[in-house]
Amino acid sequence: MFATPAFAQAAAPGGAAAFGQFLPLILIFVIMYFFLIRPQQKKMKEHRAMVDALRRGDQVVTQGGIVGKVAKVHEDGMLDVEIAEGVKVKVLRNTIVQVLSKTEPAAA
Template sequence: MSFLPILLMFALLYFVMIRPQQKRAREHRELVASVSAGDEVVTSAGIFGVVSEVEGDVVWLEVAKDLELKVVKGTVERRFTEPGTAEEFEDPIED
């Protein structure tokens, strides 16, 4: 019976910390696998760009007109066009 509290603590630790992290890792793997040309993405370094080409583990991001960066596919953090994100980063200055 003295092992029961220890087992309960490990079970709680698993469901509170480990499970959510595994879920986030799975979602990130799915996102990275689904990146394709034309996607607007944000990298883990905070670089915003449009995917112009995917070559295996490398993604070419167009960050400005005639300026492309070569980044590792795994650094893509999220899609910029996900609901609720595009409005946050629009330029408020109108011409």
């Protein structure tokens, strides 16, 4: 007696219509992956490689803008950075933003 026309309609045939509705979402995710996620992962990988390659004598820049020379590399993720004659600061490895000049490894 009070049946609405929405209940009387038949379901859409086939699953192609459902896939067509999800296609824009899938495309947006793929585009975001290639333009946002993948480049960020690549940048993080390059930064990790740069930080792992730090050694004594490298001139570095920290996130705070401090420029100094690596005096000592600790195993616990810390560095002693000499910012002036006789002035050393302990910084975390991950706060190094850029390596200005690399020292050559000593020939064995």
